[in-house]
Amino acid sequence: MVGSISLRGLYVLLVSISFLSTLCIADAVGDLQAKGRPNIDAAIAKSKTCTKEKLQVRKEWGSITAAEKKAYIAAVLCLTQKPSKLDPTKYPGAKTRYDDFVAVHMNQTLSIHGTANFLSWHRYYTWSYEQSLRTECGYTGTQPYWDWGRWAESPETSPIFDGSDTSMSGQGAKVTHSSNGIKPAGNGGGCIETGPFKNMTVNLGPLAAMRDTTPPRNPRTDGMGYNPRCIKRDISNYLTTRDATTAQIAALITSSADIGTFQNQMQAGNGVHPAGHFTISGDPGSDFYVSPGDPAFWLHHSMIDRVWYIWQSQDFANREQVIAGGTSMMMGGGKGTLEDVVNMDVVNVDGKSYKIKELVSTVEGPFCYVFE
Numbered sequence: 616m617v618g619s620i621s622l623r624g625l626y627v628l629l630v631s632i633s634f635l636s637t638l639c640i641a642d643a644v645g646d647l648q649a650k651g652r653p654n655i656d657a658a659i660a661k662s663k664t665c666t667k668e669k670l671q672v673r674k675e676w677g678s679i680t681a682a683e684k685k686a687y688i689a690a691v692l693c694l695t696q697k698p699s700k701l702d703p704t705k706y707p708g709a710k711t712r713y714d715d716f717v718a719v720h721m722n723q724t725l726s727i728h729g730t731a732n733f734l735s736w737h738r739y740y741t742w743s744y745e746q747s748l749r750t751e752c753g754y755t756g757t758q759p760y761w762d763w764g765r766w767a768e769s770p771e772t773s774p775i776f777d778g779s780d781t782s783m784s785g786q787g788a789k790v791t792h793s794s795n796g797i798k799p800a801g802n803g804g805g806c807i808e809t810g811p812f813k814n815m816t817v818n819l820g821p822l823a824a825m826r827d828t829t830p831p832r833n834p835r836t837d838g839m840g841y842n843p844r845c846i847k848r849d850i851s852n853y854l855t856t857r858d859a860t861t862a863q864i865a866a867l868i869t870s871s872a873d874i875g876t877f878q879n880q881m882q883a884g885n886g887v888h889p890a891g892h893f894t895i896s897g898d899p900g901s902d903f904y905v906s907p908g909d910p911a912f913w914l915h916h917s918m919i920d921r922v923w924y925i926w927q928s929q930d931f932a933n934r935e936q937v938i939a940g941g942t943s944m945m946m947g948g949g950k951g952t953l954e955d956v957v958n959m960d961v962v963n964v965d966g967k968s969y970k971i972k973e974l975v976s977t978v979e980g981p982f983c984y985v986f987e
């Protein structure tokens with residue numbers, strides 16, 4: 616009797632310890648975000664354009680309600696139904712407003728990656744997409760993000776990729792395929808067949824298809840011809856568990872002393888930027904130029920933006936107006952400066968281009984948002 620009570624007691628104790636430790640295993644990245652927030656609040660107090668009243672909050676996909684997810688998904692689908700604003704003689708494959716975003720990224724790929732403007736360019740780009748969802752498609756929420764670390768063990772069954780009607784669609788159909796050279800072949804590889812985006816097509820590209828995907832060639836060498844095809848994915852946890860765990864994201868933030876180190880580590884072969892892209896993989900997910908053609912791109916890049924935001928917020932005074940790197944991935948591009956202009960053609964918000972110095976704070980210039 617006594618023995619059975621104490622065994623039961625022991626069991627209850629163990630269960631509570633494991634429950635508590637789940638609660639207490641701090642989300643190290645969330646902790647850094649909370650630690651930096653007072654610095655962001657101080658920046659809002661001094662901001663010329665952003666106020667507490669106007670402030671928007673971006674949240675993780677797993678932390679928003681089903682209704683919020685459905686509203687976001689509906690707005691994305693809406694963008695894929697609106698006409699392109701690009702000149703059809705120059706960009707015949709850009710049929711939809713969604714395609715406009717893909718075309719702009721393809722056009723500038725070699726001057727916005729591994730460069731001084733990588734972070735600010737993609738910040739404006741992701742924000743512009745969020746604004747289009749709102750102003751052109753009636754969305755009232757914010758751009759959600761995909762916290763790679765939160766779902767590192769099993770991205771395929773995460774609420775982002777579980778294939779449900781509140782997901783960004785699921786894994787690609789299982790097809791026999793090779794490794795793409797970045798990670799071993801996973802359980803997908805074929806067209807996505809589940810969730811809200813199963814009928815979505817990617818119309819532009821390919822330009823740099825990985826060897827595990829076999830998209831038809833684009834009719835034009837610049838990839839801007841019309842080439843509609845299904846979206847393929849090969850999601851696996853290989854890279855999230857190897858390169859993008861919560862501990863690794865936190866280490867990226869705490870161990871990068873300057874912006875150059877931070878952005879280089881993020882984009883290195885074992886960095887979180889390729890980890891997110893190649894966790895999705897497939898076509899266009901792993902195509903360096905065309906990757907925004909997969910609608911999960913925006914959740915990934917919102918997380919890239921969040922990690923930069925958290926890194927900045929740790930020492931905002933010294934990490935806001937800073938820049939490092941060149942203007943072109945190829946040699947001979949020259950040094951980037953805070954005066955350089957980010958111009959996104961038809962996806963500029965209200966037609967405006969900005970200097971990098973206006974795009975480095977999420978609570979200054981055109982921006983007024985934080986992450987929770």
Ligand SMILES: *[C@@H]1O[C@H](CO)[C@@H](O)[C@H](O)[C@H]1NC(C)=O
Nearest residue numbers: 701718719722723959960961
């Ligand atoms: C493509 O790049 C050229 C040269 O920088 C620029 O003039 C044009 O506006 C860009 N087009 C798009 C769609 O971004």
Ligand SMILES: *[C@@H]1O[C@H](CO)[C@@H](O)[C@H](O)[C@H]1NC(C)=O
Nearest residue numbers: 692809810811812813814815
């Ligand atoms: C996809 O297209 C098919 C055929 O047009 C349609 O029956 C189905 O409802 C569509 N699915 C979604 C999720 O839009």
Ligand SMILES: [Cu+2]
Nearest residue numbers: 720727728737
């Ligand atoms: Cu990019």
